[in-house]
Amino acid sequence: MVSSQDEPLFLHDDDEVTPAEYSKGFWKILIVDDDQEIHAVTKMALADVIISGRQLEFFHAYSGSEALDRLTEHDDIAMVLLDVVMETDDAGLKVAQAIREQLGNDEIRIVLRTGQPGYAPEESVVKNYDINDYKTKTELTRSRLLTTVFSAVRSYQQLCTINENRRGLRKIIHSASNLMEKHSIVNFSEGVVTQIASLLGLNAEGIVGARAPHKDNDILVLGAAGHFANSINKSLSTLNSDEIEKNVRKCLNEQRHIHTDTATVFFIDGQAHQAAAYIETKNAVAEYDQELLEVFLANIAVGFENANLFEELRTAAYLDPLTGIPNRAEFTRCLQVLSEKPDKDKMIAVIDIDHFSDVNDGLGQDVGNLLLRAVALRLTDQLGDKVFVSRISADVFGVYGPANIVTPNAFSELFALPFRAGEHYIPLRVTCGFASATNPESVNGKGLLKQVYIALKNAKNNSFDRYNYYEPSMEQDTQRRLHLVRRLRADFANRKLQVWYQPQVELKTKKVVGVEALLRWPQSDGSFISPAEFIPLAEYSGLIVEIGSWVIEEACRQINAFDEIGLPQLRVAVNVSVPQFRKRDFPELVEKQIEQWGIDPTRIELEITESIVMEDPDLVADILRRLKQQGIQVAIDDFGVGFSSLSYLQKLPLDRIKIDKTFVNNSDEKSGKIIIETIVDMARRLGLKVLAEGIEEQSQLDYFLGLDCTEGQGFFFAKPMPADQLICLLQKQMSYS
Template sequence: MGSLMNPASSPDDEDALFLIEDRPEGRDQPRDVWRILIVDDEADVHEATELALRDLIIDDRSLVFLHAYSAQQAYDILAETQDIAVVLLDVVMESEGAGLELVHRIREELAQRAVRIILRTGQPGYAPEIDAIRAYDINDYKTKSELTRVRLFTSLTVAIRSYRQIHQLEMGRRGLELIVSASLGLAKRRALHCFAEGVVTQLCALLNIAPEGLVCVASPAGGESPWLIAAAGHYRDLIQSPLHALPDTEVREALERCLRLKTHVLEPRTCLYFDVQGTQGIAAHVAADLPLERVNRNLLEVFCANVTVGFENALLHEQLTDSAYYDPLLRLPNRTRLIQLIDDRKDAHRDSTLALVDLDDFAEINAALDHHFGDRVLRAVAYRLEQVFQPPTLIARVTADAFALLGPSEAIDRRAIEQVFSTPFDLQDKSIRISATASLIRVGPEPRGGADLLKDASIALKQAKRLNRGRATLFTEDLSLAARDRIRLLTSLRSAFYAERLHLAFQPQVELETGRVVGAEALLRWTTKEGQVIPPERFIPLAEHSGLMIPIGEWVLRTACLQLKRLDDRKQSGFRMAVNVSQTQFREPDFISMLDRVLREYQVAPEQIELELTESIAIGHMESTAAKIAEIRRMGVSIALDDFGTGYSSLSVLKQLGIDRLKIDRAFVQEIGRPNDSGIADLVVALGRQLNLGTTAEGVETEEQRRCLMEHGCQDGQGYLFGRPLPSADFETWMADNG
């Protein structure tokens, strides 16, 4: 609602300028209202629109609103009501294409050509295709945030006047076929100057004059000087020139006056004004020998009204194209445009290089100094890149903080890129030093798609950021092969998970002093359908980075609880089940509720579950991690710190986390009894005893290791000395024999 009733509208916005003033007498149209159909699936949009337009008068007529909350409901209303002037139509309703499908049905099935259609959307990503705008005579397209009260009134006024003129034509005004063919035919033009050239040609036909001395100029919205967008006859060579380059003083002054007054100028020169949104106006000079009064004035005004819609469609096309292919901040080609240019390049035979340049720590700059400062940094970097890498090198912005360079290899090399960032950037009031990591890839003569080249450059960039930060790295084929192997493995892992080819193995945990089984650790395993065993250290990191670990982690917990329940049913109860929880899974907002739900579902006592976390889980999130651990422990579930001694934990970290158990990494257990024994296993046991924490040693394989750990006070152990990880059925058998 705020976008429709924007109190911050400037006074200039209120001075809305419309099309040719022609206040019809009541007898021309006996109806005393304009019927407006609002189509939107949100009730508050209906209310806000009607509130914004309530009590407004357009051309001496008030507005009556009809309401539809779905495309089908709108279709039924239109089929029953023949005098609806304007449809304010939401693009996305019951489906993503509901709005455009309704437009098609209005034009094709109901054959209603006069009704004007204004598309509105709250989701700018669902912009209509240019073919749809062109084919179905869509009057306007706006995001809901753009539609202040004045802009909505302006768009509605233009649409109503257009509807009134077309309606008159449908009742028999001469020139109907010419107008329709002009508006629809001209809309097929691809660019603004092409469309304007068509306007000039159609004006010549409409006024029965030779195509000589016709000029069409546009005044850009940004305040720049007007320029010629179309011309016929002896002015044709001046297309794309500024208006002041026009040699004919009288014609130039007439056009300037037309644009300044924002209305038609009929004497001494004939200039027609088009109030086109997105510009300060468009004017066309008509070198007519006969007085304009000899022409049907109403017909000419209808033509202008329709051409205005066409101009706006042409501008909309350019804006959508611009948004699709160019970065709005820096006016550089974006990733899509870069791929297109690589695919279409004409110099494939040349030795070229593609480079990606990523600004280091740009997100931190934005966070610390705000995004306005970040925008200034980006402009400064883009300016320096343009100074160093001259045409034919192309510069593009491919992500928020990454640029691409495409050009001759002799111009784009590692030294040149590093030189760009060797000196600080001057940002007027301050100077800042920025580093960047870059990757380079040679673009050979063999045909390769732009998307593939960018993918390879991205692989090299990731490698560079990991191993050679702040420098440039040349792409090698080995990097590509390794990345493709990871992608293939991840794809196979997804398939294996959803095909239920993952399974758990259970390794017993025993009391070192008595040998009594006190628990088991659930270990994730993957055997492919070909029988190949994929080590966890290969596939678990992939699952972590891809987000797949979230569903896999829940499945592991459910499967472990099911196994625990089966053991309880067999009277093999009284021991804990240790379940590994990844950092990604632990960070999920609903992790605790999921844990509680699973325990209740399988009727497992919380005291029988121990979650194993790694030390890195607390880095950068100490307070939130400690709070979540405390909440889990209040449920009755215990927490163990896995692989202790290999990460970053300190005494203060251990105290803040409030865990129950330390697990000694197998690497330190393996040192026991060897000449190079570091004694870390003994230190961890002593630390656990000092902090009143339980200790479990992993990888116990010899009796000497067991005895030494036990003598120093370690309570529990797991390893091949006691039992290997076993599948569910084998583990149940083992428990029956040893439990």
């Protein structure tokens, strides 16, 4: 729902948009907000807007990750109206950073909107993020929204025009004189010698020289022709000709042409660079030819200046200014070349520094920058000249080279020793993705980069070794996950998800004393998608917070329904996800549902996992205490699976421990029994109740009865079932009692 703070978008100021004729095409506007009404209101406010003869076309995203999906699908979006607080408090800020760094898009205009400015103060946001405007939703009357959109779209249009002109100029220069190639200055200089010689009707014999950078006393041969050809990129002194060196120096020092009986040195005067073209003429140049060459050299000066300028532009465009190594644009360009000539002996890799942000947060950005330079230096030094190394994102390096060099073992050795950053020696761990350059799928350079990133993501999620090689199935899995996320969002919005309940029983009597609320996603053919598959997708997409809140609401509603028909007062256990716990107002959200449905808070039990606790133990303990103050029960789910369970057990206000079914399955083995008996005894000493999960056999039930474990859950008693079946089961139980 839109809060009262958002109402200004409904207001109509005196300013009106004058209707105009419009041309073909649209300005694409992406609205990113987790509130559907914000989308509707914004679209309504901008419905008839025409800017520079074009209407607006709207795209929608409801979370940060979905926004990046839209931006990946549409690379010509002009403007993003971006909510700051969505699935996380800084989701919008992360999207803004990803647009500039991950997607490398500096044209799109970003306008942040927030209803909670305290989460992202304007001054710090503008300072730290490359955004174009920052508005609280209370500021955005229709008039101000229109002003913001007009300004952003026109700014985007101007940037696109500038960038298009630059691209056109580069194409012209490239096609005319090949200046954007690696040896463009060499080719240009050789052409100067050849053309001057041609104008004079001579064989091309000569050099073009200029003062070497940072070495004014040394003259470097930029280009050469004829018997001087082998002197390119060498010092003029290597020609071993005092006469040539003397005249070239004189030409540069006096800034004029030098004529002798056997040669002429032409002065090329650019605004920022000067050069001398030495041409063997055998005879003195006629006055008419000198005048002709003056005109030619005037153009040559411009061309020479452009050659230097474009070399500098190329350096700026394709080099990372922090580390001095190639950047993402150059890496992608080189991968494009590689994609056109696949090489089975080449391997592509990306190296992601794990938890690099901790260095910036703990030691400061200056130390972080020194660390990145140290990593770049070690990579280039130790991998050698045959390997191309680049920095393609804030803490990600791109590499390609011989497959026998670009290997996981090589990277492991590279990062085995700490890196020096100022006074600090910092150990680093990295995650790597690899892709072969054989390119069987005939993708372009960006496609190769996408493949290696898919391998990296797979390594982050699934690989114990912290690296993985790309396989086509990974991309298929990614496409399937994205498809499932879209379907999940649609089905949740259409209330097609269901909450089922699995009974929890008192072991001695087999009487149902509680149930666990479990999420189910039915399909049209009667099948179900496994929670093990769609719950991680819900967490990835940010939808888990909404779904989790809905499950809590359903549990409260169902308790109320049980009471209405006089069923036993059962507790209902609800699983809580990590993203839900990150929201500091989570206890208030639970309390609101309890009050709305008028139920006893002791009837609700929230199940948390060790992963939630380890995210931020102090924060979790504080939230649990607030929940306990309301009377809500708390259980640790899957206890003992992790390695840190004991360290936090005494610190948390718990009611119940659930023994994981992996231990229950091993209850017939000596080692399994030792662990189970230790957990039960420890829980008893701490005053905690114990519930055994996954009981499926009589022998398992008998074992836990012998341990004096009071409660259990599993297929031996009942499978998860819809609410109506649970009601029948409970009514049958009442009739027997």
